[in-house]
Amino acid sequence: MKIKGRVWVFGDEINTDLIFPHSAFRVSPEEQIKLVFSDNRPGWSSLVEKGDILIAGKNFGTGSSRPGAVLLRRLGLACMVADSINGLFYRNSISYGFPALQCPGVSSMFEEGDMAEIDMLEGTVTNLRTGETLKGSGLSQSMADIIAAGGIEELLIKEGYMDK
């Protein structure tokens, strides 16, 4: 699972309420994605292009069980990498088919607009501008399989627990 794309850089402690704000609780999925980071970076969601990559600092996704990962995926991001990722956000990223990688040191390796190449299984992140590479903890095969299937809902449909 290799991904190449343009990078957006965020800092430490980017919490779920910033990714999936309370204002997005009672609107349609189409409206929800416009509200991603509306409190800390208004206007950002309209700048994202399909295949972009999000890079962040420590404790990305700290906070709620609300599935921020699904909004990031629907917004068009290809994947994300952070110095560290909250365990619940990490599980949500797998459940919703959005690849996420923990790679300590990654946040200081990129400037916004750089191109990155990421190998999700190997756990390697390369800055294509500087040539610098770091190795984090790659996805296990079973988690990569859930992501490749399109997330848990697709699995439940396939196994007959849910109607299509």
Place this chain on the structure above:
Amino acid sequence: MGMTMSEKILARHAGVPAVKAGDILTCQVDVAACHDMFFTVAGQIDFEKVNKIADPDKCVVLLDHAVPAPTAKDAHGAVKARAFVKKHGIKNFYDVGEHGVIHQLLVEKGFAAPGRLIAAGDSHTCAAGAMNAAARGFGPAEMMYVWCKGETWYQVSPTILYRLHGKFASQAVTGKDLFLYIAGVYGDATNMNVEFGGEGVGNMTIPQRQSVATMCAEINAEFAIFPCDDLLRDFLKERGDQTIDAVDPDPDAVYHDVRDIDLGKLTPYVALPHYIPKNCCPVTDVEGTEIHQVLVGSCSNGRLEDIALAASIVKGKRVAKNVRFIVTPASQKVYLEALKAGYLETLVEAGAVVTNATCGACYGGHMGLLGPGERCLSTTTRNFKARMGDVDSEVLLCAPATAAASALTGKITDPREFLGG
């Protein structure tokens, strides 16, 4: 090699004799609970298309975040929840009138119990660790997976052991202060379990342990587990538990780190906006800071003894003119007990607003949101930017005694002046 409490519970539920940090396991889950936001918020999981769940008796559904419904969308979510429990024969359903914040209700109704593996669609699910359970939050898709299949995967995380000694020096210092001290000094526990031990645990009330275990979500802990001691056994017997299936850590359990804390040295603590790890300080550092609202409530500190403490501080006095003092009990049961004990009367006489039991303003839902430029001192769980209202508001977190004392003065205040110690 010995095992920690988390490891023992995971091993038991994976049906294997032993596990160690790093292992990935499939475990049978004992209880799986979801609240109203699972049904209200669009685009999370198509729950109406589910046709088969594994064991309805292991499912719990309850309404807590938005009760009684403050918007028509919330009312619609509740309608869907009622239809879902009916379709799938889920008997453990707690509607408006029997309601309470999920983590309080799981304890009150006996679902959170020693040795159990508990899943809930809420990040503060680690709260049930106060009952000697391994509990963690899941997102909506994974909750549906657990409901459908009765199991899910767990990765065994390394464990940090906090060994507690002595006892709190003042009535004004409680579990929340211990947590804020831990978070402030040691920072996050991302991808780690947190366990508690030491003779000091016995000097902490059960609600104080619930407050600490709840708050461990804020340091990104996976599980947060207290041992099962005599105090917990008494609590469980009073609750009516027939059997107690506790886990103890092995004496040779392997920890990532062991940290000793003397409860007697702790003082009232506060978390500053807009995050908690390494962002907390003694209340004396911020004394005198102006506030506009004080809130006592939530799964962290909306229990009877929290409300009793707040009432004892404001009894016979008046809340400062510049402050709104809001008290939100964590459940109908807590509300009724506080009512019978006269605490609610004392609070209202002092000028507080007592709301219905709900998550309410804790997640920015209803009943006590903040406007631009406003600052709230709160016993709730989170101080994130815009959590409780306007993007230009601030939330600082504290324990109930600090909250109540500050409500009287209208600025952040050391509660020890009011309670001694």
